Each structure stands twice: as C-alpha cells, then as structure tokens.
Amino acid sequence: MTGPTAVSETLYTSLADQLPGFISSALLQCKRLPTLPAVALNVLKISRGADATLSDYANAIEHDPALTARVMSVANSVHYLRAAQPPHTCFDATQRMGLDVTLATVLSFCLFEKDHTARARLQFWQRALTAAVAASYLAQQLCPHQSGSVFTTALLQDIGILALQTAYPADAELLYGTEYTSHPHIMQVEKRYFGCDHALVSAWLLAKWGAHDELVQAVLHSHDGFETADNAALCLNVSGSIADAWLSANPAQALAGVIRQLNALTPSNEWAISGLLAHLEHTLPPLMDTLNLSTPAVVNSVALLQEAQQLLFEHTLSLSARLDAQQQARETLLHDYAELEQRSRIDSLTQLANRAWLEQQLRERFHLCLTTKRTMSVVFIDLDHFKVLNDRYGHQAGDQVLAHFGRMLASLIRVGDLAGRYGGEEFLVILPDEDAEGARRFAERITRRLQERPMARVDQEPLYVSVSIGVACLTDGGFGDERELIDAADQSMYFIKRSGRGGVSVYGH
Numbered sequence: 344m345t346g347p348t349a350v351s352e353t354l355y356t357s358l359a360d361q362l363p364g365f366i367s368s369a370l371l372q373c374k375r376l377p378t379l380p381a382v383a384l385n386v387l388k389i390s391r392g393a394d395a396t397l398s399d400y401a402n403a404i405e406h407d408p409a410l411t412a413r414v415m416s417v418a419n420s421v422h423y424l425r426a427a428q429p430p431h432t433c434f435d436a437t438q439r440m441g442l443d444v445t446l447a448t449v450l451s452f453c454l455f456e457k458d459h460t461a462r463a464r465l466q467f468w469q470r471a472l473t474a475a476v477a478a479s480y481l482a483q484q485l486c487p488h489q490s491g492s493v494f495t496t497a498l499l500q501d502i503g504i505l506a507l508q509t510a511y512p513a514d515a516e517l518l519y520g521t522e523y524t525s526h527p528h529i530m531q532v533e534k535r536y537f538g539c540d541h542a543l544v545s546a547w548l549l550a551k552w553g554a555h556d557e558l559v560q561a562v563l564h565s566h567d568g569f570e571t572a573d574n575a576a577l578c579l580n581v582s583g584s585i586a587d588a589w590l591s592a593n594p595a596q597a598l599a600g601v602i603r604q605l606n607a608l609t610p611s612n613e614w615a616i617s618g619l620l621a622h623l624e625h626t627l628p629p630l631m632d633t634l635n636l637s638t639p640a641v642v643n644s645v646a647l648l649q650e651a652q653q654l655l656f657e658h659t660l661s662l663s664a665r666l667d668a669q670q671q672a673r674e675t676l677l678h679d680y681a682e683l684e685q686r687s688r689i690d691s692l693t694q695l696a697n698r699a700w701l702e703q704q705l706r707e708r709f710h711l712c713l714t715t716k717r718t719m720s721v722v723f724i725d726l727d728h729f730k731v732l733n734d735r736y737g738h739q740a741g742d743q744v745l746a747h748f749g750r751m752l753a754s755l756i757r758v759g760d761l762a763g764r765y766g767g768e769e770f771l772v773i774l775p776d777e778d779a780e781g782a783r784r785f786a787e788r789i790t791r792r793l794q795e796r797p798m799a800r801v802d803q804e805p806l807y808v809s810v811s812i813g814v815a816c817l818t819d820g821g822f823g824d825e826r827e828l829i830d831a832a833d834q835s836m837y838f839i840k841r842s843g844r845g846g847v848s849v850y851g852h
C-alpha cells in the first residue's frame with residue numbers, strides 16, 4: 344500500500360495515533376488486504392465531482408480491461424438487458440447501469456475477495472449496498488447535488504470491517520458471521536476485541552489509500568448518530584441505521600427504532616420513509632443480483648412500514664402508560680416520604696412537635712434571630728404533681744391529661760409558633776418575635792385555661808391540673824446558644840415549683 348496522498352498529513356497522523364498499534368501492523372502486514380487500484384481511485388475521484396457524468400466514468404474504466412469486462416458483463420446481465428443490442432462499449436454499459444450501479448460495480452470488483460459467500464463477508468456487502476442505496480435516495484431529497492458522493496461514502500463506510508475480517512480471518516466469522524447484528528452493537532464488540540471500531544479502521548484505510556479529507560471524516564463519523572447539522576452526514580448516518588433495520592431479523596422492530604429517533608429530531612414526515620423503503624424494495628434485489636450477492640428475504644416495504652408504525656404506536660402507548668405509572672409511584676413516594684418526615688417530628692401522644700424537632704427548630708430560629716437581629720421567647724411548662732396524678736388515677740388517666748393538654752396548647756398558639764413535648768410531662772413553646780411581656784401573657788392564658796377546663800374525667804368527675812411555667816426572652820439574657828435560653832426558662836419554671844407551683848415566672852424580670 345502507498346502512503347497518503349490527497350488526505351492531509353494531520354488527519355492521517357491523528358487517525359494513525361488513535362488506531363491501536365497491533366491493529367495497524369496487522370493490517371499493514373496483511374497481504375490480502377483489499378487495496379484500490381489506480382482505476383478505482385480515479386473512479387472514486389470522479390464520484391466526488393459534483394458534475395460527474397457517465398462518460399467520465401466510462402473514460403476512467405475503459406483503461407482497465409478487467410474492469411471494463413466486469414462492467415460490460417454486469418450491464419449485459421438479465422436485469423439490464425432491456426435494449427435489443429448488448430452493450431458494445433464501456434459507455435453503453437455505464438449508460439445502462441446508471442451512476443450508482445456503475446460505481447458499486449467498480450468498487451465491488453476492486454474490493455471483493457473471491458470468497459464472498461462467507462457469511463460475514465456477505466453481510467458486509469449486503470449492508471454496504473443497502474446503506475449506499477438508502478443514502479443516495481435520502482441525499483436526493485435533502486441535498487441532491489451531493490447524492491453521488493453520499494453514495495460512495497455510504498458504500499465505503501464499513502470498509503474497515505472487510506479489512507479486519509481479512510487481517511483476522513479466524514475471528515471474522517465469530518465476530519461478524521452470526522445473525523445480522525446492528526452496527527452500534529458490532530462496534531461495541533469491536534472496541535472490546537480490537538480496542539477500536541471499524542469506523543476508525545475504515546477512515547484510516549481510506550486515508551491510507553489517499554482518499555479526500557471530506558470522505559475520510561464522513562466515514563469516521565458515519566456511526567455517530569443523527570444529531571448533525573450537515574445534511575450529507577445525516578443521510579449517511581441514517582442510511583446505516585436503515586440498512587441495519589432492513590437486514591435485521593426483525594426489520595419492523597428495528598425500523599420503528601429508527602423512525603423514533605428521526606421523529607425526535609424532526610417530528611414530521613419529511614423523511615418520506617415510505618418512499619425510501621419502496622426505493623429499497625425495488626432497487627436492491629436487482630442490484631444484489633447484478634453483483635452476484637444473494638438477496639436477503641424480499642421485504643414488502645408497505646407492510647414493513649405499517650408494522651413499524653404499529654409498533655411505534657404501541658411503544659408510545661406503553662411509554663405513556665409507564666410514565667403515568669412512574670408519575671403515580673413518584674407521587675405516592677413523595678406523599679409517603681412527607682408523611683414519614685412529618686411523623687418523625689411528631690409526638691404520638693400529644694400530636695405536638697417531639698423533642699428532636701423542637702431542638703432543631705430552636706437551634707435554627709435562635710441563629711436566625713441573631714443574624715436578623717430579631718427576638719424570640721421560649722415558654723417552659725411542667726405539669727404539677729403529675730406523679731401523684733398517675734399514682735392516684737392510673738397511667739391511662741395521666742395519658743389522657745397529657746393528650747388533652749397538648750390539644751389545648753395547640754389551640755392557643757399562633758401561626759409561626761411551635762409547641763412541643765419536651766419530656767414526660769414537660770412542654771416547650773417557641774414564640775418568634777415575642778418579647779418577655781407577650782410571652783408572659785401567653786403563659787398566663789394557659790394557666791387560666793387550665794383553671795377553667797378539666798384535662799380529664801375520672802368516674803365522671805372533672806380532673807383539673809395546674810402547671811408551673813418559666814419564660815425566657817432572647818433579649819433578656821445575652822444567651823450564647825439555644826441551650827442557654829432553654830436553661831433560663833427551666834430555671835424560672837423551677838422558681839415557680841419552689842414557690843408552691845401553679846404560676847408563671849419570667850427570667851430576669
């Protein structure tokens with residue numbers, strides 16, 4: 344093989360750098376590696392020209408007797424024998440076959456190994472031709488002036504597979520000869536096996552043959568997906584997926600996948616998939632036949648599209664059902680989580696905040712007051728002689744009192760206040776933005792309410808309780824943290840306990 348000519352050195356070097364060393368040496372040492380003779384290179388060059396005519400091709404081919412013979416015999420085959428007279432010249436032959444078939448014939452002649460019946464090789468050619476025909480059809484819709492070059496690029500995009508098959512014949516059937524597999528999957532396997540995929544090998548090989556930068560780049564990125572602003576690249580990349588679908592064991596399923604990807608890009612029918620499929624249906628069998636390739640099972644393009652669309656519809660339905668189910672599960676989860684979180688903050692007997700939540704809230708609010716220069720008060724409440732009550736009336740009556748007291752406390756606080764059970768028969772209320780006097784009034788309301796209302800009934804008899812309350816206001820103490828504020832309220836509460844119970848004391852007042 345000769346070194347790069349038309350391709351830029353930078354591109355060739357960068358490809359060579361990316362290719363694992365053992366692969367390039369295996370390819371370079373491979374005697375049977377398909378190389379392009381000068382005529383084929385010339386034909387490739389012509390195909391890149393925007394205004395290439397059949398006579399340009401004919402002029403290039405007629406210099407090579409073997410190629411001319413090949414082209415004439417293909418043109419002479421049953422399919423192209425429409426005219427009464429067999430073709431006499433290379434020009435006659437190319438005219439009968441048209442540009443695409445001429446090019447495919449030339450390239451297949453140059454690149455074909457004798458043993459193309461091997462399954463792996465056969466699949467390669469079927470895919471290359473299907474992609475090429477699909478690509479040029481799409482290009483005629485999207486970028487007509489590039490349809491010739493898009494055809495060539497599609498035809499050559501997987502040439503790396505042929506090279507890898509030639510360099511590693513023992514592995515070829517294993518890697519490429521199983522049931523037709525889509526190229527994204529093949530590429531994954533190649534990366535694991537060779538450390539690179541065939542797109543890179545194809546690009547390197549074409550660069551080595553001196554193909555043009557544009558062709559090399561297009562081949563390198565031919566498997567990169569559909570997100571590209573370049574119409575020619577889009578036609579090329581879509582053509583590979585269409586070929587995969589066309590040749591797959593389950594074409595409708597695979598085609599539905601391609602349509603889904605296309606719809607995500609442009610949710611319109613501008614792709615004219617039905618036209619493309621009809622084109623493949625009518626063009627491929629005679630073309631494969633011409634090139635002595637066995638044709639895959641004949642596909643009815645209308646039925647195929649209908650089945651693919653039905654699958655797509657079912658997929659959309661099941662997707663939206665799955666989304667609904669997921670959404671519902673998410674809402675249930677969020678609801679459960681919120682409920683769980685709420686429960687983890689609540690004391691089950693009194694339905695007030697529990698101690699952990701009280702302490703966390705007090706910590707946060709304490710710091711908020713310091714940073715925003717606001718105040719707050721805490722009210723520490725301890726039920727009097729609760730032990731005696733328990734002993735005399737039973738633990739259940741004690742529980743009733745606690746629960747009732749909790750409800751009463753909840754009815755007395757305002758929005759933004761937080762009341763909670765601090766310990767057994769101890770309660771704490773946080774009053775944001777409340778000064779000591781306001782907090783005292785709140786505490787006295789509690790003691791009054793307890794004088795008015797019994798907290799339980801034992802044998803129909805009302806059971807009244809009293810409480811000792813200590814109040815502490817943030818502004819009154821120079822407190823370092825929330826603990827010191829609670830301690831101050833607790834001390835005031837103990838002052839009441841010591842003075843006989845049933846009353847309110849305010850820290851520092």
Ligand SMILES: Nc1nc2c(ncn2[C@@H]2O[C@H](COP(=O)(O)OP(=O)(O)OP(=O)(O)O)[C@@H](O)[C@H]2O)c(=O)[nH]1
Pocket residue numbers: 692725726727728729730731733737738739740741742745766767768840844
């Ligand atoms: N029924 C009931 N009793 C509780 C609960 N938690 C704590 N207690 C009781 O509350 C009583 C508190 O007793 P002490 O700390 O001596 O206080 P006290 O009897 O109220 O006396 P003073 O506070 O000095 O008025 C103990 O007997 C605890 O068992 C509870 O959830 N339910």
